[in-house]
Amino acid sequence: MYKKRLIICIILLILTIGCAKDNQNVQLNKKDKAPQSLQDLSEGLDKLLEGVGNIERIELEIDDMDSKNKKDDKEENKKEGDQEGQNGGGDKQSQQGGTGNSNQSSSGSNDREPKQQMGKPEKLKETWDSIDKNLEKIHSFWDAYEVDRIKKGGTTETGVEFESSINKMTKAVENRNIIDIYDYGSQCYLNLKTFYDLYTDEYKGEVSKIKYMVYRYYLGSLTGNKEEVVKALKDKDESINKIRIKLEKDGNDEKEKMEELDKVAAGLRGLENTLEEDSKRLSIIKKDTIIKSLKLLE
Numbered sequence: 595m596y597k598k599r600l601i602i603c604i605i606l607l608i609l610t611i612g613c614a615k616d617n618q619n620v621q622l623n624k625k626d627k628a629p630q631s632l633q634d635l636s637e638g639l640d641k642l643l644e645g646v647g648n649i650e651r652i653e654l655e656i657d658d659m660d661s662k663n664k665k666d667d668k669e670e671n672k673k674e675g676d677q678e679g680q681n682g683g684g685d686k687q688s689q690q691g692g693t694g695n696s697n698q699s700s701s702g703s704n705d706r707e708p709k710q711q712m713g714k715p716e717k718l719k720e721t722w723d724s725i726d727k728n729l730e731k732i733h734s735f736w737d738a739y740e741v742d743r744i745k746k747g748g749t750t751e752t753g754v755e756f757e758s759s760i761n762k763m764t765k766a767v768e769n770r771n772i773i774d775i776y777d778y779g780s781q782c783y784l785n786l787k788t789f790y791d792l793y794t795d796e797y798k799g800e801v802s803k804i805k806y807m808v809y810r811y812y813l814g815s816l817t818g819n820k821e822e823v824v825k826a827l828k829d830k831d832e833s834i835n836k837i838r839i840k841l842e843k844d845g846n847d848e849k850e851k852m853e854e855l856d857k858v859a860a861g862l863r864g865l866e867n868t869l870e871e872d873s874k875r876l877s878i879i880k881k882d883t884i885i886k887s888l889k890l891l892e
Contacts, residue, residue, distance in 0.1 A: 625795040631739040632789055636802065638732040639786070640889065643779050643809065645725040646772055647882060652717045656875065722770065729767050736760060739789070746792045756785035773816060780809035797840035800833040801888055804858065807833075808884050811865050815877040820869055830862045837891070854891045858884055 650656075712720075740753060759781040766774035783806040790799030810826030813819075837855055841848040861884040868876050 626793045628790055628793045628796050628798060629739070629742045631735065631742050632786075633798075635732065635735040635739050636786055636798070638728055638735050639779065639782055640805075640885075642725055642728045642732060642767075643776070644885075645721055645728060646775050646779075647878065648721050649718060649725075649772065650874075650878060652714060652721065654875065654878075655714075656878065725767060729764060732760065733764075743789060743792070748789065748792060752785065752788045756782065756789075759785055773813070776809050776813045776816070780806050780813065783809065795840075797837045798892060800836045801892055803833050804830065804862070805885065805888060807862070808865075808881055808888075812877055812881045815869055816874070823866060823869060827862065827865060830859075834859045834862070851891050854887045857887045858891065861887065 736757070743753065759778050763775060763778035763782060766778055783802045786802040787799040787806070790796045790802060807826045807830055811823045814822035814826065834855065838852070841852055841855065861880065865880060865884075868880050
């Protein structure tokens with residue numbers, strides 16, 4: 595009887611130790627990453643500054659790159675469809691009633707026509723309205739993250755700094771002051787870095803810092819302040835290396851992100867040279883290209 599009890603105790607002890615080790619492994623494998631509330635806050639800021647960039651593109655009558663690519667794809671698909679119709683679809687169209695299909699196609703085209711022919715004032719108003727809505731969401735995202743930030747041990751000072759930047763950016767949006775929006779919006783990114791740095795396995799703090807650099811570069815190009823650009827870009831190599839170390843730690847799964855990181859590094863190296871051209875269009879293209887790679891990096 596005693597032996598049976600002893601065996602049972604030993605088995606229970608082994609099982610208990612095994613479960614403890616499993617729980618320990620789970621804790622070790624669990625990465626310290628930023629919560630969704632902080633990611634929502636970052637994405638909200640991304641969308642707002644992207645909208646401001648669209649305002650500038652509309653004013654300069656620069657077609658949005660994504661819209662242009664989609665338009666080209668549609669035109670190419672239409673050509674292919676027309677070619678297929680000429681090669682063998684004509685009889686089938688006749689049997690089904692070519693006139694009806696033609697009217698339907700014409701009607702569909704007319705439905706899209708007003709949006710395609712929207713004038714510059716209408717485009718600007720629509721884009722500013724979208725920016726206003728994004729701004730409201732950003733404040734909501736900030737309130738949600740503030741709860742998580744305090745739980746994580748974030749300091750009062752960093753919270754006050756971010757809130758000051760976001761409030762000033764809000765005033766700049768109200769005044770439709772693009773220079774000030776970029777100024778305070780870029781400062782928001784620098785504040786976001788301190789939030790991401792609370793999480794040991796995150797590299798998005800350095801991504802936010804690079805976004806800060808890119809928008810400070812762009813701000814310097816708008817104001818002609820070259821010293822601002824040089825100052826903003828001085829830590830670019832350090833941030834790139836920190837991200838690279840984190841990605842290497844994550845292993846082969848991050849190969850595509852490594853490629854995007856290389857594109858970001860190459861883009862940053864060439865920013866100072868673009869100032870010599872004194873071209874707003876060139877600065878916009880450089881800014882948007884790097885920001886797009888940073889979003890893919892995330």
